[in-house]
Amino acid sequence: MIRLYPEQLSVQLQQGLRGCYLFCGNDPLLLQESQDTIRHTAQRQGFTEYFSIILDGHTEWENIFTLCQARSLFACRQILLLIFPDSGLTTLMSQQLIRLTALLHPDILLLLRANKLTKAQQNSAWYKALSQNAVFVSCQTPDQTQLPRWINNRAQNMKLDIDAAAIPLLCHCYEGNLLALSQMLQKLSLLYPNGRLTLLHVEQMVNDVAHFTPYHWLDALLTGVSGRTWHILQKLQQEEEPPVILLRVLQPDLLLLLTLKRNMEQVPLCNLFEQHKVWQNRRNIMTEALQRLSLSQIQQAVHLLAQIEIELKHDYGQSIWSRLETLSMLLCGAALPESFLDVH
Template structure:
């Protein structure tokens, strides 16, 4: 199975169609645009019928199987689109998928949407049946490090010239929300026919539409980026995220830091393995441990406990300023932690 990013899909489609296309990731815009690209290429090859199915407890498998087999001399080539459940197919659905894949032939093309593929699913019979003559398209939302590259590629495709300040502003405002970002670029394309995007022009047309999760906040704290952490926290507050979830998420990370910090430096890698810390996040933990000693980490735990008690007493509104203060103190430990009180 070949793996590509959405921006690489067109080149692969120009080299001919695969029988199976597996779109995996959490970004709806990348799913939608990747599917549109496959369908457009398929129509050029005579695949003029398109049928969509959602795989759940109500799926009419008999109708799906019949559609695969209802081919005649005058039938058109067909594309089937399947949307898998968020947690993947259960045992019954997986067995039915194996049957379906056995029915796919040269006049059928299959597009499968999945939010993720687990290790267990990679070892399943239905997934292994896809390995030959398939293309996996990674449709995950770019993180803040990858997003500038995505915006630059999008601008090139739209014949837009963008300077660095404008690029940074768009990424800052629209991180995590590719749909809003693509709409902003389309709006800028219409507003400025010369295709030149400068900071004053971009500032007139954009608004803050970033979509964050608590883990964006956590990563900024671990990295010591106070400005970014406060921006993310502000957005989480505007989106009415539960403070208790933020507190417990941060508490879990601080406890991991305490566990790792307690071990000798040469044993910390094994400790992270045991605690199942992802490889791509380990540098964040290392960075945090260079700033935060054991005394500071324990103080943070005590403050988190006090904040959780305050939230449970329905003082959620007062919790947000405290979270802002705590964010600064985690990122910039030169300030004394006694500066704020719950």
């Protein structure tokens, strides 16, 4: 199966329309734009009918199969979009998809949309059956490292020439919010029709509408970038994210760090990662944190986390944002007063 990003779709489509496109990710803008790009191309090739079905326990699969079998000399070419449930496919759905793959033909363009696919699903019979003539389009919101590439590609497609210094500012203000970022680039292109955007132009226009989850905060903590950590924490507080969720997100990784740190001198880190089932895409960031933080710092953070949880048990309604700020400072390497460093 071909794998690509949404901005690469146009080039692929010039090489020919495939029989199936699988959109996988959570970004509304990327999902919608990818679908629209393929639909417009397909319509020019005679795919004039469009059916969209959300899969659930009540899906009438026989109707879908009948749709695929209804071929005649005068039948229209059809686009069929199947939207997977957020919870993933059931065993029955997977079985029905296998049956569906056997019914596909050149007059049916199959589009599949899923928030994510597990490794098991990518090894499933239906996935393998589609792989020979399918394209996997990653529609995951670009993270901090990928966003500059996305902005550069977007700007080039819009014939915009953005100062290199302005791109980090756009990343800072719009991370996690591609729709708002796309709208801002469109606004800038209208205000500056010559396409030349300086840092000053961008500074005058941008708004801080970045959208973060507690997992962004966790990754910032592990990398130790204090400014980014502080920014994310402030945004989460402004958006009224329940602070207890941040504690629940941090706790397992912090306890894992403590275990790894205690054992990494006796056991190779790669073996510890395997033993504790640390996913491959998390190993670099965990290694970075282990190299940066001392055993004492990790112990202090665990102690402070336990203190915060005890305080919440006594008074669940109290604000713990200031304590989360202190915890963030500690994990980013800041020196704290003695009152915070008394580990029992």
